[in-house]
Amino acid sequence: MMLRVGVNGYGTIGKRVADALAAQPDMTVSGVAKTTPNFEATAAHRRGYAVHAIDDAAAFAAADVPVAGDLDDLVAASDVVIDCTPAGIGAQNREIYEAHDTPALYQGGEDADVADASFNARANYDEIANGDAEHVRVVSCNTTGLSRVLTPLDEVYGVEKTRATLVRRGGDPSQSDRGPINDILPDPVTVPSHHGPDVNTVLPDLAVDTMGVTVPATLMHLHSVNVTLESDADADAVRETLADESRVFVVPEHARVAGPGHLKELAKDAGRPRGDLWENCVWGASIAVEGRDLYFFQAIHQESDVVPENVDAVRAIAGDADAAESVVRTNRALGVGRFDPTDGDATAADGRGMAASADD
Amino acid sequence: MMLRVGVNGYGTIGKRVADALAAQPDMTVSGVAKTTPNFEATAAHRRGYAVHAIDDAAAFAAADVPVAGDLDDLVAASDVVIDCTPAGIGAQNREIYEAHDTPALYQGGEDADVADASFNARANYDEIANGDAEHVRVVSCNTTGLSRVLTPLDEVYGVEKTRATLVRRGGDPSQSDRGPINDILPDPVTVPSHHGPDVNTVLPDLAVDTMGVTVPATLMHLHSVNVTLESDADADAVRETLADESRVFVVPEHARVAGPGHLKELAKDAGRPRGDLWENCVWGASIAVEGRDLYFFQAIHQESDVVPENVDAVRAIAGDADAAESVVRTNRALGVGRFDPTDGDATAADGRGMAASADD
Secondary structure: OOOOEEEEOOOOHHHHHHHHHOOOOOOOEEEEOOOOOOOOHHHHOOOOOEEEEEEEEEOOOHHHOOOOOOHHHEEEEEEEEEEEOOHHHHHHHHHHHHOOOEEEEEOOOOHHHHOOOOEEEEHHHHHHHHOOOEEEEOOOOOHHHHHHHHHHHHOOOEEEEEEEEEEEOOOOOOOOOOOOOOEEEEEEOOOOHHHHHHHOOOOOOOOOEEEEEEEEOOOOEEEEEEEEEOOOOOOOHHHHHHHHHOOOEEEEEHHHHHHHHHHHHHHOOOOOOOOOOOOEEHHHHHOEEOEEEEEEEEEEOOOOOOOOHHHHHHHHHHOOOOOHHHHHHHHHHHOOOOOOOOOOOHHHHOOOOOOOOOOO | OEEEEEEOOOHHHHHHHHHHHHHHOOOEEEEEEEEOOOOOHHHHHOOOOOEOOOHHHHHHHHHOOOOOHHHHHHOOOOOEEEEEHHHHHHHHHHHHHOOOOOOOOOOOOOOOHHOOOEEEHHHHHHHHHHHHOEEEOOOHHHHHHHHHHHHHHHHHHHHHEEEEEEEEEOOOOOOOOOOOOOOOOOOOOOOOOOOHHOOOOOOOOOOEEEEEEOOOOOEEEEEEEEEEEHHHHOHHHHHHHHHHOEEEEEEEHOOOOOOOOHOOOOOHHHHHHHHHHOEEEHHHHOOEEOOOEEEEEEEEOOOOOOOOHHHHHHHHHHOOOOOHHHHHHHHHHHHOOOOOOOOOOOOHHOOOOOOOOOOO
């Protein structure tokens, strides 16, 4: 069965999700919807997506972007809709999807109660697949990053308590209206931050306290993570546990990666679309155990780590595959976990699995 | 007794230490020593300090900076020398001070073994005052910041374990050759960082694991601190414990201080010399207790928090006052803990206790 998936909102997340869907063997992009006919709308058209105008179709026509319909048309043409609109808009859109009786995914910028359940492929895929939630929220980039490492650590060693400081990028590279400049902000100043409770939407039994800090950088978030384990472990064993995860990249010492700047360069050198890093990037050299206290640093690419999760969530609510099948299918189609373009399925790894440009 | 104190090195720390010494009723600046006759050397002369040329006296004369002597002359004219030279140079200078049999202080950039003991006024003043160490290292800005809060927390509640992430500024505002730009670096990538062991040079029995991160900012460091206490506490009680500390500024919610940018502005508005913040700045709103886990954020002004500690360390090695006397004397002379210029000793608070400019 070929799932027809519509993407409402074609910004930082929406465009990546659309390309990731188009790369899947079992999915097709029924179209994308957009408010403004900016350069991204033009790119969507050139990539071959049916562009739907949310408001002002005439403005799209004036910008030489042919309009395939409106949001209602897109929802009607879709088996599943992925809402990638800005935070808070998804909640307003739910009634549109409900009116069509169309299952929908929402992003982590929405409050948890936008949906019937929250989702992370590693934490609770099967629960969503076996449940009857049709409106599902894919948790945010930071929560995704924490869930991906805490789930295996809890399975293997047990997690007594997690304490993490999330050093957050101030904005994405394209968000020219964001800050701070030359400042280091407690954000939020109250402790714990909302991220710990958000982890509990997919891992309800985990004790996790988080603190947020925002800094003048745009490339990735950096997490400083402490996990008090329930059983003894050594750093090498933890490293193997994390390296076994298909969406965790344990950065080897020999790579001499100092930070997100190097990681993004590495991704671009590997031919990754938009230089994306879908995986948690855990510094191998940082993994340390003092008593039962585990420590490590990980970098999280806020623009892309939720992309494979959105793909998996489509299959989960469509009841189309179990967790292991879906994750393998998603990873293979995108090239998740693969940084060498000559290694494995070149079709995915070199980006040719992506929607072809109309200019090609 | 008027203590004659020489300052070797007149950069970021040295110039602040010289001014702080000059403001003390029981100390006089015997002179400052400098390598290069740059704008800071000119300022030292104008402030009335006897400038000693470490190397090239002719270059100072050419820059219209009268030379009072060389480093040997300065040491000979001093009861105590404070070495404020760049990290690593202090260790090379020790033999010069020893040759004169002159006690010396070193900064936290030096390895701990540069000196016979390390010092923080709140952690171990009396131990240094009662011991016979004549070469003493004042611990670094970050270590000072941690020691000032961990000592009272350990006294009142007991500290089982401390875990702190130090989000470090990339360089001082005047360090135009530093980075990073737009990056968030694990620094060091290995965990724990050296800061925890450095705390143990003044608080040997404390379990403290630290992680370092460096970001593109220059104003202050930001610490995200977790302390697992040995006894129950609530946030209000901890807040009072910290507010009782004369070198901890618990930032009130009504001040609406978002970060270091606001803190520095607050200090400048208060007429602080160079906009300095000698105190740890702990956000009151951030103080939270979950079980026995205490959390809070504090900002640390890397250019100045060690300045009052250097003054106290002079009295400790001179055997001139006990801890309580020295801290009160230092605080009063500088205006530590006072942000309102109309509140208390105006002579200190408005900076008039500082060395007068020769231009006045």
